[in-house]
Amino acid sequence: MDIEVIWLATTFFVIALVYAAVGQAGASGYIAAMALFGFAPAAMKTTALALNLLVAMIATFHFMKSGRLSWRNVYPFVILGFPFSLLGGTIHLSHEIYYPIVGVILMLSAIQMARSAFRKGAAIGKPSVPPFWPALATGAIIGFISGTTGTGGGVFLAPMILAMNWGSAHQTAATTAVYNLMNSAAALMGAYAYWNALPTSLPWWLIAVAVGGSIGAFVGSQYLSDRWLRAILAALLLVSSVKLLW
Template sequence: MTLPFLSLLLATVLVVAVLYSSVGHGGASGYIATLALFSVAPAAFKPTALVLNLLVAGVATCVFFRAGHFSWRLLWPFALTSVPCSFVGGYLVLPDHVYKPLVGLVLVASAVRLSCHTQREDTAVKPPPTPVALLVGALLGLLSGLTGVGGGIFLSPLLLLFKWGRVREISAVAAVFILVNSAAGLLGHLSSLQQIPYFVPLLAFAALLGGVIGSYLGSARLPVVGIVKALSMVLMVAGVKMLLV
């Protein structure tokens, strides 16, 4: 990996981290999209995304905890099944002909999810049915471990759609959900004697810096709609590339 190539990759990861953290997400799908667009080997996608997601989600978790928005009642049934399933997904290694289409579909679904992004403050909320939450958590956890995404980008719209929590509460829960699933998936990955790519520490620094900047800018009410529309376009391009190449 040449220095100019690595420098451009670092700058892109920094920008992705800033944009995602400003709208309350860890950014795993954005990091995977970046690696795909830079033609990095698919084997590096999962460990790289999990490490970067872990750092950025950790920053978001601290911010939301300090702001008092976190709800353990809303998180626990999803996390109870997602964490072990994420570990299993991280442990498993899918062949390229399965992994690439799966990641492509996740990126396209993430793009569609972001293109429909809204900011609503629901006043009437209800707790999710525990059996449903356990099932959803298991599915999202397995998907998280297999692909390297944290699962929050899929959990948050479900919580909004079914009015299981308020916007800030959902953002806090999604951040912690991403954090614990990324940690479990990374542990599963390492447990299977797989390695982390040598360039990840540099990307981790860029992502952490971007997460801090994005969290600060997000609190200043940046134009979220324009940001997520641009992100959705990048994800769509990368997803289609993974499906076709």
């Protein structure tokens, strides 16, 4: 096992731990880390989706176990999110297009998330149930974008849910965990033509994210407050966007 494999395994462990605490699976973080090593977009996309799928499964389990998951909040996003993510998975972008698109979207999401994290709790108001048709359209659009970029979707969906006040931070984390699970599976299926780009070191990285994701999901589902969840997610989005744009 060479130093690059070990370094990435350690980095993926930390990314999975932190992201899973806020209901995310870490795809944008994995992509940013692999970009530093000059991975090709096809390898980055398929690897990130494979790691994302495993961590999303773990996060979903923990949020279900903690009783924070509401299927009514989830299914409107998933109905069209799955097929559109499958379609997006078949599309391959060059790195000249791939990095800027994902970087800009993540930076805009980070700004919105930071605003919601630091405003007064009283001003946020009681969360409402996601309205069916807007949630359906949101799930489809984000599904296509996430499938194309290999980001899983939750990193885009969470800021939208919180901005529209369609759920508390804990409810949002649980919803995006399931959304990540479904869309990562769909996008990976759609990207089957690029499975040969998966690195041979993937099994080691899967072990690393499984351990990190388990710890993070447990802590996030049980102990972190809504404000901390928002603040951590904003920081993660900002760091990932800067890395991709830089």
